[in-house]
Structure formats: structure tokens, C-alpha cells
Amino acid sequence: MKLKEIMLVDDNSIDNYVSKIVVEKENFTETITVKSSAIEALDYLKAKTDNFPELIFLDIKMPIMDGFEFLLEFSKFTVDKKENSAIVMLSSSINNADMEAASNEQHVIDYLSKPLSKDKLAKVFDILIQKK
Amino acid sequence: MYVVLSTLILLLIVSTCILLLFNLRNRLGLAPLYILLGGVQYFQINIEYIEPYKILGEFPVFPQSIVLFSAMLFAVLLLYIKEGVVSARTLIIAILISSLFIIGLFEISALQDYFIRNANRTEDINFTLFPNLNFKIFFIGTFLLFFDFVLLTSIYQFLISKIHKEHYFLILFLSLWLVLIFDAFTFHTVLFVGTSKYTASLIGNFIAKTLSAIIFSLILYIYLKYIDKVFETTSFIANQNREVLSILNYKKKYLDLKIEKEISEKKISAQYEKTLTSISDGITTLDSNWCYTYVNKQAGKFLGRTPESLKGKHIWTEFPNVVSLSFYNACINAFKSQEANISVEYFSSYGKWFENRIYPTPDGLTIYFTDITEKKEIEKALVESEAFNKGILSSLTAHIAVIDKTGEVLAVNKAWNDYSVKNGGHNYESSSVGSNYIEVCQKSISEGDQLSQNILDGLRSVLNQETNHFEIEYPCHYKDEKHWFSMHVEPFGTESDKLVISHNNITQLKIAEEKLERTNLKLKEAQRMAKLGNWEYNPVTKEIFFSDEIYQIFELDKNSSQDLYASYKSKCIPKDQDALDKLVSNAIKNETGYTIGYYIKSNKIGQKYIQEVGEIVKDENSNVFLKGTIQDITKDKLISDELTQSNEELLKINTELDRFVYSASHDLRSPLTSLQGLIQVLEMQIDTSAKVDKEPIKLMSQTIDKMDKFIADILDYSLNTRKELTHEKINFEALIKSSWEDLKYMDLDYRPKLTLDINQTVDFLSDPKRVSIILNNLISNAFKYHDKNKTNHFINIFIVVDGEKVVIDIEDNGIGIKEEYVDKIFDMFHRATTLSTGSGMGLYIVKETIEKLKGSIHVESKFEKGTKFSIKIPNS
Incomplete structure (x- = not known):
């Protein structure tokens, strides 16, 4: 299985860099879109006319708009746009409260601790496949 | 001649x-x-x-x-x-x-x-x-x-x-x-x-x-x-x-008389019969053979027979029961002696008393008998009533005497005499029947006794009909015992020239009164010290009772003529009063109690804070009124307000600290995770080019992990000490699986055999975060400190849950702990092996967390053999 698009949303460019390499290396997707803030990512999605990325890796702690605020905005998109889109939280927070909050979000399918690795990515794909 | x-x-x-x-x-x-x-x-x-x-x-x-x-x-x-x-x-x-x-x-x-x-x-x-x-x-x-x-x-x-x-x-x-x-x-x-x-x-x-x-x-x-x-x-x-000239006219007259005589004889005999019948006495006549010759109607009634059925019958055959009575002997004696005889006797077979008057006649006996049952019963009742009155008088503990106007004692009851005997001649009591009460008083007065003067004045006032009752209480201490008496003087019935004097021993009453007074004083003292008073309030009449302490609390004058309710209201703050009024009317409606604290005005310290407790009480006529207490708790209020404020501040600080800890841990971890990611990328890239020593990269990664773990430990510790305990259902299998998954990434080459045995029939409730901290640490220790010299590595986890607790055993065949270190493994920053890559925080946190959950931990370990941790956590 190969996805059309994966989006990375993180204000930390190093993490984006690492994640991008891991995803590329595994060759799971045709396109990797990298956004360095939640607002940028939202603008991108709003402007997008075709399907949303099938997988979005979302950091929690970001300036101006954090991951949960993004999720709130994301939930406002019409169902037809986001129906094939899944979100995985990718954070360096080990705060239980964050994990719990994420698990209650409709579109979040997993919570991963940074850094993203080959194994973690494989696990996410397993979940995606199961979902489909 | x-x-x-x-x-x-x-x-x-x-x-x-x-x-x-x-x-x-x-x-x-x-x-x-x-x-x-x-x-x-x-x-x-x-x-x-x-x-x-x-x-x-x-x-x-x-x-x-x-x-x-x-x-x-x-x-x-x-x-x-x-x-x-x-x-x-x-x-x-x-x-x-x-x-x-x-x-x-x-x-x-x-x-x-x-x-x-x-x-x-x-x-x-x-x-x-x-x-x-x-x-x-x-x-x-x-x-x-x-x-x-x-x-x-x-x-x-x-x-x-x-x-x-x-x-x-x-x-x-x-x-x-x-x-x-x-x-x-x-x-x-x-x-x-x-x-x-x-x-x-x-x-x-x-x-x-x-x-x-x-x-x-x-x-x-x-x-x-x-x-x-x-x-x-x-x-x-x-x-x-x-x-x-009767010799000539006798005949006619004789005939006339004869007719007249017959008529009058008839009349007389009818009258006689009527008299005998109507007489209330029973009359019977007996002939010399003891057979009835005449029985009047009343006698028949008494005997329960018709007069006709008795005529000619033998008395002792008809009434054999009577032979055993003295009536029988009375009859025999009357007959023998030819003298009248009277017998009064109870005839049990008739349930009646009869008075029999037995008169001998030349040819037998005439017996008049009267039913005197009622008379006898009245006599008996009278005797009983007299005995009753006498008994009552004797049984009374009051000393009672009747005196005439000269003071002579006419009658006394038993208690009066007993007292005189016991007391051996006291001023007022030694006088028995025949002595003179007034003289005894006068004698005492001459000896300077004021009480006797008062008593004499009282006696005279009743005797002179100035009053119909005189009463005086007086102490009478003798034989080192304290006694009090109450004396009452009243006219004897309607004869006002006689008096009834009674002395009642009221010692017990007096002692009780004194006790009550002392108790009241104590209560007052207690109320003063506690700044607590009690009150009663009638919501209909607005009548109020305040104990002394409430006057103190409200700074009111007890002797003021002002309306108490108005004075009370003037001290209250209107805002608080509305709430209080609502509470009181609700309490009356629901017949419940209430507790409320409110401020009142104080001239001395500006305002006071009082706590009022009220209860609804019903009297015997179902009238509702309120009873309760008011306590001045201004000081407590100040303290509690301060405490509340401190608590609020503390809470704020805690929250801030929490945020800081998270924030710090995140900010500290963030660069580490980035570094780890970079190392991962580096490994991926050099993987392809050969002959590069990967050891430094590996060590870099381990150092970063150690740092990360340390941060996590600090976070756990901080969580454990501050966070409130929660109670949630714990899924041990899921917890252990998740912990196991995380460990697998730590060392990709090491795969020990995990045995998990959970014996659970009831739910286990506890704090999931803390339980997972405990399990993660112990399992990760068992995982990390495996013995590289052994080939069959295992970790056994046994969990037994019951209604009271969970017992978890975690057993490994790792490196074990040297005996001398076993006691120290739970100390902070103690590391028992040189192989340790940790911070020395792990087991300390485990122990602290278990203690927080009111559980216990026990360790058995043999160096180079293995270690077994047993923990018990209560099922809350």
C-alpha cells in the first residue's frame, strides 16, 4: 500500500527533517508535505481542492496555535474532505493529560513519542490498514 | 223447827x-x-x-x-x-x-x-x-x-x-x-x-x-x-x-255481729296475708316436726322457691347445706329453750348475708329473716375505707398533726410520732397528742428562736382566718446531716378553729435545687468560655429567649426594656438576615434543622461572625417553635478564612508547578528527542557505507535515553507526590503489554521469555497512573538487568486480585542483588550495580508510589540467581 500524501506539522524543523527522512526511506507515500506551523497547515488544507493528505503527523506544542487547536479547526472541515484523512499525534510530551486528550479526538488514530522511527511508522500503517 | x-x-x-x-x-x-x-x-x-x-x-x-x-x-x-x-x-x-x-x-x-x-x-x-x-x-x-x-x-x-x-x-x-x-x-x-x-x-x-x-x-x-x-x-x-236487755235482743245483734265478724275476719285475714306478703322480711313458720307451715312470698324469693312448694316440707331435708351453719344451732336452741334467738350469718349457697330472728311458738318456730347483704357490704366497705384512710395517713412521709385553737395537739399521724422519737425532742416536732404546739413555739421564742416566731405568726393568721394557708420552708440540720422542711398550715375542714399542720421533708428537693443551681452555673460558665449561648424563638409571637451568653455576644443589655426581637434584628446585617429568614422558614416548613454562619455588627470589633444552629421543636399542643445555639466564632472564622486563602494560593502554586514541571520536562525532552531522531537518520545513512565504527553513535543514543529516562523519573516523582489519588478500573494485562512494547524498542537484540498469569475474578480499582509507574519500573528493571551469562532469560509475572487487594509477583533470573545492597535498593539515587544505566530514582519512586497507595513491597534476591519483587496494593 502506498499513500498519496503525508503531511508533517511541526514547528521544530529538525524533527520535521528526521520525520521526512524516515517516511521517505520507507517509501510509503508519493508526496510529503511539510508545514512548520498549524496555521500554515490549515491554510494549506483550506486552499486544497483535491483530497486531504491521508496521514497527518501533528506536533502538540507549537507557538500561536497548538495541536489541539488545530484539531478543533480541522473538525470544522466538511466530512467529504476529511473522510480519508487520519491524524497521528507526534510529540515529545509524556504528559498523561495530553495522551488522554488526544485519545478523545475523533480523527486521532495514534499517539507517538518523538522521534519517529521505522518501527513506529510500521505500527501506524498497521492501524491504517486495519481501519480500512 | x-x-x-x-x-x-x-x-x-x-x-x-x-x-x-x-x-x-x-x-x-x-x-x-x-x-x-x-x-x-x-x-x-x-x-x-x-x-x-x-x-x-x-x-x-x-x-x-x-x-x-x-x-x-x-x-x-x-x-x-x-x-x-x-x-x-x-x-x-x-x-x-x-x-x-x-x-x-x-x-x-x-x-x-x-x-x-x-x-x-x-x-x-x-x-x-x-x-x-x-x-x-x-x-x-x-x-x-x-x-x-x-x-x-x-x-x-x-x-x-x-x-x-x-x-x-x-x-x-x-x-x-x-x-x-x-x-x-x-x-x-x-x-x-x-x-x-x-x-x-x-x-x-x-x-x-x-x-x-x-x-x-x-x-x-x-x-x-x-x-x-x-x-x-x-x-x-x-x-x-x-x-x-241483752236477754231479749241478743239474738238479732248476735247475727248482725256474726256477719260483721265474718266480714272483718276476712278483711283482717286478707290484710294479714297482704302484710305478711308485702313485708320485706322473709317469714316462715315451722311446726314441731321442722316442717314448713307458712312461707311468705319474700321468704320464697330469698330461698329461691315458691312458698307453695315448701309448705309441709322438712326444712333440713330441703336445705341440707344450712345444717352446717350456726343458723341450725340457733333454731335448735330456740326450739329447746323456747326463747327467741337471733343469728346473723353468711349463706354462701345464696351468696348473701341473712339476719334470722327465730321465735318459738307453742307448736313450732317462726323465723323472720332479712337480707342484710347490702348492709354488710356497706359495713365492710366502711371498715375498709377507714382502714384505707388510716393506712394512707400512716404511709405518708409528711408529718401531720391536728391542733385546736389553744394549740393542743389533737391527732397526729405515724410519721409525726416517728419523727419525734427519732429526733428526741426537737423544737417543733416533739409535741405529740396532748401537748401544746403553741406553747412549744412560745418556749422556743423565749429562747430567741426567730423561726418559731414566724411559725406562730403564721398559725395565728390562719386561726384568725386572715389567710387560709400558711407555708414556710426552714432548714433543720441535725446529726451532721443537712435537712430542710416545708411546713404547711391549713384549717381542718370547715372547722376553722382547728388546724392541720404538716411538715414535709424537702431535703432531696433542696439538694436537687442546689445541684441544679450549680449545674446552671457550670453551664453558664461553659457557655461563657465557648462563647456559645442557647435560644428559643416562637415564630408566631416573635417571643425570644436568650441565655446570658447570647446577650454578651450581641452586646445587648439584658435589663433593657427594648423589644428583644427588634434589638436582635438591629444587630444583624440585612443581607445575611434575608438568607437566615429563608432558611428558618424552610426549616419550619420541612421540620428540619439548619446551621448557618453570618456576620453581626459589633461596637467593639466592627463585626463578629457567629454560627447559628436551629432545630424545630413541637410542644404538647403541636405548636412549632425553634430552639438552638449561637456561637461567636469570629476567631475561627478569621483562621478558616486565612486557611481558605492559603489553600487557594497553594492550589494555584501547585497548578503552576505542575505546568512548570510539564513544560520543563517537555522543553528538556524536546531537544533530546530531536537528537535521537538525528542519530537515527545518521545510522540510516551510514548503514550503507561500510567500515565505520558505529559504537560512538550507539553510546550517544544510550546517553540520550538515560537523560530522557531521568527526566521521566523526575516527572513521575513529582506527579506521585502532588497528584490526588484517583480510583479507576485497572486492566493489568493492557498495562503490562504496553510497558512491554515500550521495552522492546530499548534493546532490539534481547528477547526474554515473558510469562503473565493473571488470576482475577473481581474488578481492581486504583490509581492507573501510579500503578503503571510501579509496573513500568519493575518490569523495566527485570528487563534491563538480565544476566548475559545465561541463555534462557525469563520474566514471570503473577497477579492475584481479590476484593481486598492485588498481589503482584515479578520474578526474573537476572543478575540479582548482592546481599549487602538489598536493604538499600529503595534509597534515592542508590545504584546497586555497576551495570546500572539508571539515575537511581526508579525503585525509590516505586516505593514512594506504593506507600502513597498504602501498599507494601517486598524483595527476595540472590546475587547472580535472580530477583523477585512482591507487591501488595489495596483494592480501593
Whole structure:
């Protein structure tokens, strides 16, 4: 299985860099879109006319708009746009409260601790496949 | 001389015969006497013409005739006196009939003799009818005789009613003499008046008849007085009551009387029967054989039998139960002694008391009996009531005496005397019956006793009717004991010149009063110290009661005349009062209690904070009112306000600290994770180009992990110390699996054998975060410190859950812990092996967390053999 698009949303460019390499290396997707803030990512999605990325890796702690605020905005998109889109939280927070909050979000399918690795990515794909 | 003697003999013979026959009348009847007298009459008629005897030589009399005639009068008078009018009259008629009849017979036989002689014609006879009979004399004589009889009885009757009976001989003599003289006079006058012998014959008759009257009346008197002794009896008295001419008119009257008598007898007997029947007493008569001859209606009722059914029945057969009673003996005794007897007895078979009055009669007994059950019951009740009153008086503990106006003690009850005896003569109590109470008081007054003066004044005020009650309480301490008495004086009933005095021992009351006073003081003191007062409030009348302390709290004057409710309201802050009013009205509606704190105005410190507790109370008439307490808790309020403020601040600080810890841990971890990511990228890139030593990269990664773990430990520790415990369902399998997954990334080459055995039938509730901290640390230790010299690595986890707790055993065959370190492994920053890559925080955090959960941990370890941790956590 190969996805059309994966989006990375993180204000930390190093993490984006690492994640991008891991995803590329595994060759799971045709396109990797990298956004360095939640607002940028939202603008991108709003402007997008075709399907949303099938997988979005979302950091929690970001300036101006954090991951949960993004999720709130994301939930406002019409169902037809986001129906094939899944979100995985990718954070360096080990705060239980964050994990719990994420698990209650409709579109979040997993919570991963940074850094993203080959194994973690494989696990996410397993979940995606199961979902489909 | 012979003539006189023979006449006397004749007289005696005739009179004796008459009296003899009369005296035998009960055996022979009166017929022989009648015949005798008839004979005498005939004889007398036929001797009229014999030669007369000349008294004193010149006065001719016929002595036989006089004696016989007198004898007839004598007989008539005797019968009249002794046998009554009827017998006398019968005698008179009998005499007349017999004389007529005998004369008739003689004359017929004489006539017959004449005819026989004529027929034979043996001689010529001049017939003379009744040759011996002078008709004139006969008829006059007979008629006169009859008249004499009537006269005799009439004179007797007249005299007996006029002359005293002591002169009875005179009565008899006069009766006979007057009749004889009358007869002589009349007879001679009719027959011989004008003839030569008239005067001489009359005188002779007078003399002879007077003598005859004397002798006959004497004989009669002697007979009546000494032989037939009925002088004083009823027949004699009845004679006095006859009418003078009763000999003539007795018959009619007799018949009238007879009818009258019958009527009145009937009346009387009916009356008698009615009386006996209606009388409330039972009356029975018994004959000498103990058989009932009469039973009245009431007696029948008492005996439960009809009078008819008892008549003729034997009393002791009909009522055998009675034989055992004293009534039986009373009857026997009355019968034997012929004396009246009374028995009062309870007849158990009738359930009644009877009073029996037993009177002997010549032919048996008459028994009157009365049901006196009610009387007896009243008597009994009276006796009981007296005993009751006496008992009550004796049982009273009050000392009671009655005195008269002079002070003399008339009566006392038992307690009064007992007290006197016990107390050996106290001022007021030593006076028993006969002594003088007022004098005792006066004596004490003279000894200077003020109390006695007061008592005396009180006594007098009641005696003088100035008051109808006097009461005084006084102490009377003796024998080292404290005693108090209360004295009451009241008029004795309506007799105001007597008094009832009673002394009550009120020591217990006094002691209780003193106790109460002390208790009240203590309560007041306690209220003052606690700044707590109690109150009562009637929501309808707005009446308020405040204890003293509430006045203090509200700074109110207890003696102020101002309305208490208004004063109270003036101290309250209106805003608080609205809330309070609402609370109170709700409490009344729901009949519940309430507690409220509110501020009141204070002149001293600006304002006070009080706590009010209220309760709804109902009195016996279901009226609702409130009771409660008010406490000044201004100080506590200040403290509690401060505390609240501190708590709030602390909470804020905690929250901030939490945020800081998270934020710091995140910010600290963030570069580390980036570094890890970069190392990963680096590994991926150099993977392809050979001959590069990867060891430094590996060590870099391990260093970063160690740092990361340390941060995580600090976070865990901080969480454990501050976070509140939660209670959630714990899924051990999921926890352990997740922990196991994480570990797998730590060392990709090491795969020990994990055995998980969970024995759980009930849910386990605890704090999931803390349980997972414990499990993660222990499992990761077992994972990390495996023995590289061994080949079959294993980790066994056994979990047993019950309602109280969970027991978790985590066992490995790792490197073990040296004995000397076992006690120290839970210390902070202690590391028991050089192989340790940790911070020395892990087991410390485990221990702290277990303690936080009120559990326990135990370790068994052998160096180079393996380690087993056993933990217990309560199921909350």
C-alpha cells in the first residue's frame, strides 16, 4: 500500500527533517508535505481542492496555535474532505493529560513519542490498514 | 223447827244439784240441768196448795215453793253469768216448755183416767178438768216466771255495769232479792188483793224470800269466787259489756255481729296475708316436726322457691347445706329453750348475708329473716375505707398533726410520732397528742428562736382566718446531716378553729435545687468560655429567649426594656438576615434543622461572625417553635478564612508547578528527542557505507535515553507526590503489554521469555497512573538487568486480585542483588550495580508510589540467581 500524501506539522524543523527522512526511506507515500506551523497547515488544507493528505503527523506544542487547536479547526472541515484523512499525534510530551486528550479526538488514530522511527511508522500503517 | 231444817236441807239439795250439774256441763252438756230445772218447776206448781207454814206464827208461806222458785232464779243467773245470754235464754225456754209439757201430760193422763172410769161406770164421778190446777194462778205464774227471768238478767246487767265488782255479792243479792220481792208482790197483788190473807201472806213471803235471796246469793258468790274461778277472766269482763236487755235482743245483734265478724275476719285475714306478703322480711313458720307451715312470698324469693312448694316440707331435708351453719344451732336452741334467738350469718349457697330472728311458738318456730347483704357490704366497705384512710395517713412521709385553737395537739399521724422519737425532742416536732404546739413555739421564742416566731405568726393568721394557708420552708440540720422542711398550715375542714399542720421533708428537693443551681452555673460558665449561648424563638409571637451568653455576644443589655426581637434584628446585617429568614422558614416548613454562619455588627470589633444552629421543636399542643445555639466564632472564622486563602494560593502554586514541571520536562525532552531522531537518520545513512565504527553513535543514543529516562523519573516523582489519588478500573494485562512494547524498542537484540498469569475474578480499582509507574519500573528493571551469562532469560509475572487487594509477583533470573545492597535498593539515587544505566530514582519512586497507595513491597534476591519483587496494593 502506498499513500498519496503525508503531511508533517511541526514547528521544530529538525524533527520535521528526521520525520521526512524516515517516511521517505520507507517509501510509503508519493508526496510529503511539510508545514512548520498549524496555521500554515490549515491554510494549506483550506486552499486544497483535491483530497486531504491521508496521514497527518501533528506536533502538540507549537507557538500561536497548538495541536489541539488545530484539531478543533480541522473538525470544522466538511466530512467529504476529511473522510480519508487520519491524524497521528507526534510529540515529545509524556504528559498523561495530553495522551488522554488526544485519545478523545475523533480523527486521532495514534499517539507517538518523538522521534519517529521505522518501527513506529510500521505500527501506524498497521492501524491504517486495519481501519480500512 | 223441823220445818226450817227440812227447808234448809231442800235448799242445799237443790242448789247442790244445780251447781253439780253445771260444773259437769263440759262433760254432760246442759241438758240434765234443764231437765232438772223443768222438773223443779213442775214440782213447784204442784205444791201450791199444800198447807202453808206460818212464820212467826201468823205469816203463812210455802217454804218449798220459795226455795224451788229461788233455785230456778239462781240457776238462770248462774247460767247467765257463766254461759252467756244464749244458754240462759235456752234455760228459760226449757223451763217454760218442760213445765207446760209436764202439766199437759199429767192433765191428759187424768182425763184418760176419767174416761176409763166412766166407761166402767163403776162409780159416778164428777169430772173436773185439771183438778189440781188453778188456771188463773198457773198462767199468771208462768207469765210472771218468764218476766222474772228477764227482770233478773236485766237487773244483774244493770247493776254489774254500775257497781264496782268488789261488791259482787251485793250485786248478786240485790238481783235475786229484787226479783223475788217483785214476784211476791205482783203475784199476791194479782191473786189475793182485797182478801183477808193478802197482807199476812205478803209479809210472810217478803221475809222468806229475803232469807232465800241471802242464802242463794251467798252460795252463788262462793261458787263463782272460789269454785269456778273465772272472776278476773274475760267472760266476767264481757258480762259487764252486755246490754241490760241483752236477754231479749241478743239474738238479732248476735247475727248482725256474726256477719260483721265474718266480714272483718276476712278483711283482717286478707290484710294479714297482704302484710305478711308485702313485708320485706322473709317469714316462715315451722311446726314441731321442722316442717314448713307458712312461707311468705319474700321468704320464697330469698330461698329461691315458691312458698307453695315448701309448705309441709322438712326444712333440713330441703336445705341440707344450712345444717352446717350456726343458723341450725340457733333454731335448735330456740326450739329447746323456747326463747327467741337471733343469728346473723353468711349463706354462701345464696351468696348473701341473712339476719334470722327465730321465735318459738307453742307448736313450732317462726323465723323472720332479712337480707342484710347490702348492709354488710356497706359495713365492710366502711371498715375498709377507714382502714384505707388510716393506712394512707400512716404511709405518708409528711408529718401531720391536728391542733385546736389553744394549740393542743389533737391527732397526729405515724410519721409525726416517728419523727419525734427519732429526733428526741426537737423544737417543733416533739409535741405529740396532748401537748401544746403553741406553747412549744412560745418556749422556743423565749429562747430567741426567730423561726418559731414566724411559725406562730403564721398559725395565728390562719386561726384568725386572715389567710387560709400558711407555708414556710426552714432548714433543720441535725446529726451532721443537712435537712430542710416545708411546713404547711391549713384549717381542718370547715372547722376553722382547728388546724392541720404538716411538715414535709424537702431535703432531696433542696439538694436537687442546689445541684441544679450549680449545674446552671457550670453551664453558664461553659457557655461563657465557648462563647456559645442557647435560644428559643416562637415564630408566631416573635417571643425570644436568650441565655446570658447570647446577650454578651450581641452586646445587648439584658435589663433593657427594648423589644428583644427588634434589638436582635438591629444587630444583624440585612443581607445575611434575608438568607437566615429563608432558611428558618424552610426549616419550619420541612421540620428540619439548619446551621448557618453570618456576620453581626459589633461596637467593639466592627463585626463578629457567629454560627447559628436551629432545630424545630413541637410542644404538647403541636405548636412549632425553634430552639438552638449561637456561637461567636469570629476567631475561627478569621483562621478558616486565612486557611481558605492559603489553600487557594497553594492550589494555584501547585497548578503552576505542575505546568512548570510539564513544560520543563517537555522543553528538556524536546531537544533530546530531536537528537535521537538525528542519530537515527545518521545510522540510516551510514548503514550503507561500510567500515565505520558505529559504537560512538550507539553510546550517544544510550546517553540520550538515560537523560530522557531521568527526566521521566523526575516527572513521575513529582506527579506521585502532588497528584490526588484517583480510583479507576485497572486492566493489568493492557498495562503490562504496553510497558512491554515500550521495552522492546530499548534493546532490539534481547528477547526474554515473558510469562503473565493473571488470576482475577473481581474488578481492581486504583490509581492507573501510579500503578503503571510501579509496573513500568519493575518490569523495566527485570528487563534491563538480565544476566548475559545465561541463555534462557525469563520474566514471570503473577497477579492475584481479590476484593481486598492485588498481589503482584515479578520474578526474573537476572543478575540479582548482592546481599549487602538489598536493604538499600529503595534509597534515592542508590545504584546497586555497576551495570546500572539508571539515575537511581526508579525503585525509590516505586516505593514512594506504593506507600502513597498504602501498599507494601517486598524483595527476595540472590546475587547472580535472580530477583523477585512482591507487591501488595489495596483494592480501593
